[in-house]
Amino acid sequence: MIEVLSTGALSTVQDMGRTSYRRFGVGTAGAMDQLALAIGNLLVGNSPDAAGIEVPVLAFQVRFLVDIDFAITGADCAIDLDGKTLLPWWQCRAKAGQVLTLGGDGCGFAAGARSYLLIAGGVDVPEVLGSRSTQMRGRFGGHLGRALVEGDQLKTGALSDPSQRLDSKGSQTSIAGFGIVPPVVALDASSFFDASAAESVPVTPVRVIPAAEYGAFDAAVAREFWEANWKITAQSDRYGYRLAGPALNLTTSLETRSHGVVPGVIQVPPGGQPIIQMRDAQPSGGYPKIGTVIEADLWRLAQSPAGSRIRFVAATYSQGLAASRMASEYLNKARHLISLYRSMNV
Amino acid sequence: MSDSTSPLTSDLDDSSWRQVADWLSGTDIEFAEISGPEWHVRMSRETSYLPKQTFDTSVRTPQQGSLVAARVRKVVVTAALAGIFLDRHPLRSSPLVKSGASVRQGEIVGLLRLGSVLAPVISPIDGVMAGNLVISGALVGFGTELLEIRAGER
Numbered sequence: 001m002i003e004v005l006s007t008g009a010l011s012t013v014q015d016m017g018r019t020s021y022r023r024f025g026v027g028t029a030g031a032m033d034q035l036a037l038a039i040g041n042l043l044v045g046n047s048p049d050a051a052g053i054e055v056p057v058l059a060f061q062v063r064f065l066v067d068i069d070f071a072i073t074g075a076d077c078a079i080d081l082d083g084k085t086l087l088p089w090w091q092c093r094a095k096a097g098q099v100l101t102l103g104g105d106g107c108g109f110a111a112g113a114r115s116y117l118l119i120a121g122g123v124d125v126p127e128v129l130g131s132r133s134t135q136m137r138g139r140f141g142g143h144l145g146r147a148l149v150e151g152d153q154l155k156t157g158a159l160s161d162p163s164q165r166l167d168s169k170g171s172q173t174s175i176a177g178f179g180i181v182p183p184v185v186a187l188d189a190s191s192f193f194d195a196s197a198a199e200s201v202p203v204t205p206v207r208v209i210p211a212a213e214y215g216a217f218d219a220a221v222a223r224e225f226w227e228a229n230w231k232i233t234a235q236s237d238r239y240g241y242r243l244a245g246p247a248l249n250l251t252t253s254l255e256t257r258s259h260g261v262v263p264g265v266i267q268v269p270p271g272g273q274p275i276i277q278m279r280d281a282q283p284s285g286g287y288p289k290i291g292t293v294i295e296a297d298l299w300r301l302a303q304s305p306a307g308s309r310i311r312f313v314a315a316t317y318s319q320g321l322a323a324s325r326m327a328s329e330y331l332n333k334a335r336h337l338i339s340l341y342r343s344m345n346v
Numbered sequence: 347m348s349d350s351t352s353p354l355t356s357d358l359d360d361s362s363w364r365q366v367a368d369w370l371s372g373t374d375i376e377f378a379e380i381s382g383p384e385w386h387v388r389m390s391r392e393t394s395y396l397p398k399q400t401f402d403t404s405v406r407t408p409q410q411g412s413l414v415a416a417r418v419r420k421v422v423v424t425a426a427l428a429g430i431f432l433d434r435h436p437l438r439s440s441p442l443v444k445s446g447a448s449v450r451q452g453e454i455v456g457l458l459r460l461g462s463v464l465a466p467v468i469s470p471i472d473g474v475m476a477g478n479l480v481i482s483g484a485l486v487g488f489g490t491e492l493l494e495i496r497a498g499e500r
Contacts, residue, residue, distance in 0.1 A: 076437050087454070087464075088435065089464075090464075111437070172470070173426065173465075173468050176466040176468055177466065178464060178466060179435075179464040180463060180464060181436050181459065184437070185436045330462065333461055334461075334462050337460055340463075341460065341463045
């Protein structure tokens with residue numbers, strides 16, 4: 001059981017999302033950075049899709065009401081357990097009464113946009129339509145269908161595999177916990193993007209497969225799409241990222257009927273400033289689609305805060321699949337090594 | 347070994363250490379390392395590479411040579427598993443603990459990377475980081491000496 005002491009923004013309970021009800025108009029919701037959710041769950045012995053808490057980078061504080069293993073993944077910000085600084089992408093055991101603070105003072109080196117708090121057994125909220133994710137638009141799922149507020153108490157579920165519980169031998173090494181090499185290092189973008197070729201501003205590259213209406217844009221406009229450093233505006237959230245950059249105007253206006261839209265789809269509304277649909281997007285839309293960010297790079301977007309810049313790198317369908325395989329491989333290796341490490345007597 | 351209050355050696359009393367020293371003096375063994383969950387003692391002949399001043403007392407055995415044991419002033423932290431030794435987190439540009447900085451017992455002073463898992467290297471005592479014995483990024487085996495912590499305050 002944990003109690004929320006303070007939360008600065010829309011912190012929500014999320015798992016991998018509600019993927020089977022899009023045909024009924026139910027958006028997926030789910031963690032923006034699914035890799036961070038999965039790794040954090042593995043670190044505490046959960047299955048990768050257990051529910052955790054997504055915390056936008058701003059002060060967030062919880063008190064543990066029982067002794068429990070927890071992990072923090074995602075954005076690299078200050079992590080403090082009762083005055084002790086923890087490493088990023090790390091797990092350890094909290095004692096009942098201890099207070100965990102994310103962000104807050106000293107968060108000067110914050111990199112990323114969302115942190116994840118995972119707890120052994122997962123956050124136990126009722127499953128609605130096959131998921132524990134908070135569906136903000138529909139006000140269901142998660143904790144009472146809403147963002148967390150001060151005083152909320154969240155129960156934890158039973159561990160799926162009790163052998164995954166950290167033993168209580170209490171050696172200093174086991175008390176110190178352990179961590180994982182973060183995806184930003186393990187899956188760094190150098191394999192598909194030459195950062196030295198970019199401008200002086202840091203950009204996050206994401207791979208994009210051209211979508212149905214890509215051909216409706218002039219070659220010159222398409223070039224701008226690939227070559228611009230797009231700024232993520234302040235009007236960006238779990239629903240979608242509104243980008244600022246060169247206007248992507250169509251030469252002839254295009255009318256499309258509303259059609260299915262998934263997270264990652266880049267729409268170009270009139271005005272030419274693209275919108276990338278994110279986890280809370282509605283499942284249909286009618287704007288022309290110029291491209292789709294590959295699923296394997298959605299975590300890079302999720303960790304790109306407002307004000308930062310992104311770059312689109314052209315990819316093919318098979319490159320998108322290969323990238324997904326690399327991410328799965330990283331997860332699978334992490335899963336094996338984590339259980340190996342847990343079984344060691346250190 | 348005269349200091350029974352040392353947290354490092356409190357599991358064994360002085361006479362036990364003397365006995366181990368006596369046994370070793372009758373052999374060709376150059377050094378022996380004994381660990382507990384919270385402590386680590388290296389006993390060696392004086393010719394060993396460790397500077398003499400790292401030992402508090404020495405025991406003259408009736409035979410030849412002298413064997414010395416700890417109240418260890420300098421603790422050598424060894425690798426609890428094989429992996430890549432790292433002096434900093436992969437997301438950080440500065441080391442976890444700089445040479446000369448104070449460390450607390452239980453503090454993470456290094457990391458061992460096994461594939462993608464990062465295991466902590468822990469300081470067994472309150473003290474001062476005396477330095478790394480291997481370079482960050484080196485592949486190390488079980489028991490490799492990683493770094494030294496000097497006991498006491500800065």
